[in-house]
Amino acid sequence: MNPYTLRNEDFIDRVDVICPKCQSRALVTGGKPHGSVAEQETHVKFTCVTCGYALFYKNTPSFAIYKNSSHTEKKLRPIFLNSPCDPFFAFNLWYKTDTTFGVIWAYNLKHLLIIEDYIADKLRERHNVDMQNNSIASRLPQWIKSAKNRSYLLKIIHKLKQHA
Structure with a gap:
């Protein structure tokens, strides 16, 4: 898998989160990487198998965003992409930790890998892939890309993977 062609939202179909009720590992499932808001509302749900807490995205509050040409309010639910929380409920991610430089996070183990x-790769060749501003490689902060932080960050990721 290539961090120059993949985007963070390509991993929202299964997001590992911390349950806000019991602090155990829980799941947000059903996210469609390129889906419409309506598709997300229909499919996305949160489930904690430890305490039984469950929530559907369609049952979360919606917000008035704008009025269309007929002055009817358009209500949407927010989606938090490219941030260190789950995109739908804004729950804390399971694979998230503070470092000396900032927060490192991933939606799931596949995303973390x-x-x-990318961090471990010393050459970071694009292999004829055009620059994409929304790719994982382009969205990573400079301190993650820096070679001088490589071994430190790989140790932190190793610790995160032990939670898998």
């Missing part, structure tokens, strides 16, 4: 491979 892509980031780990």
Whole structure:
């Protein structure tokens, strides 16, 4: 998998989070990487198998965003992409930790492994892939890309993976 062609939102179909009720590992499932808001509302749900807490995205509050040409309010639910929380409920991510430089996070183990491979790669060749401003590689902060932080960050990721 290539961090120059993949985007963070390609991993929102299964997001590992911390349950806000019992602090155990829980799941947000059903996110569609390129889906409409309506599709997200229909499919996305949160489930904690430890305490039984469950929530559907369609049952979360919606907000008035704008009025259309007929002056009817358009209500949408927010989606928090490219931030260190789950995109739908804004719950804390399971794979998230503070570092000396900032927060490192991933939506799930597969996402974390892509980031780990990118950090570990000393050459970081694009292999004829055009620059994409929304790719994982372009969205990572400079302190993650810096070679001088490589071993430190790989140790932190190793600790995060032990929670898998």
